[in-house]
Amino acid sequence: MADPRPQRRAGRPRPQQRTALVTGASAGIGREFARQLAATGYRVIAVARDPDRLRLLTDELGPDHEHLAADLATALGRQQSPTYSRTNASTCSSTTPAPR
Template sequence: MRRTAMVTGASSGLGAEFARQLAARGADLVLVARDRDRLAVVAAEVGERYGVKAEILSADLLSAEGLAAVEARAAGVDLLVNNAGFGLDLAFEQNPIEAEVRHLRLHVEAAMRLSRAALPAMLERGSGRIVNVASVAGFVPRGTYGAAKGWLISFSRWANVVYRPRGVSVTAVCPGFVHTDFHERLGLPPGQEGVPPGMWLDATTVVREGLRDAARGRSVSVPSWRYKVLVALSRLLPDGLVVRAASRGR
């Protein structure tokens, strides 16, 4: 039987690329996002190109009803990609606290609930994978975005140790700056993100390396040697220096 993979935040960016590469590997898909029209475009693309089934599940993971519907569907998947997320464009002290709470709930609570929903059936089968899209920001002090991604990394490291011996791997994929529409949604046109050109990654490479590391059962995947070096250095340098360096770019 074909595997079924659920991808949240699948209407664009890394989520859409996960959908493409998983479909290329022969997996049927459950594509989750709020925008049904954009999901339909991705579903049609992968279905036509790879001959897989692509189910659309339009849901808001910040609503109780939407999250419950996705949790119920996650219970039957073989691979779960927790990719849904967004950034905040102001400093912590300037952001409305309601926006910060929504940000935390989507990055942490939704990923935790969907992982919990998918795990029992995976463990019963003795096989499954969970991929949590985190960020190198989770390794450095970088506001509440980095703090939320740090939770995903810590959770994935722990869960992989506990569940991999039972056939279920859990991997945190931790890219740096990636060419997607993430920054545009923050209102930053291309070229105005404050990121050196050499630090950009492309979505195809990030997803390919992330899926490869997940297949190898690794707890953490940091695509590209550049970011591997930066993560290693961040563990050796004083917090003040790391915070100043990490504050470059949006």
């Protein structure tokens, strides 16, 4: 089983740097949100289900960014990210869960 803790990069957040949590960040509009936010100086926490694609994205974005492989539409996925449920991050979601 994969380690549910967020994968930290070598860099450290700069003081006063804003953080954005981007869901659906492994592809499509979520990936583009992550790129644009990183380009404007945000520290990005990329969240999606595919750990390999997330690693590629955070490698592209640079060392100040992190990724978390989880499906936040499920209770298990939300349990895997307890630190992010309390973070003071702006959230950009590229997907909306289907009604249940």
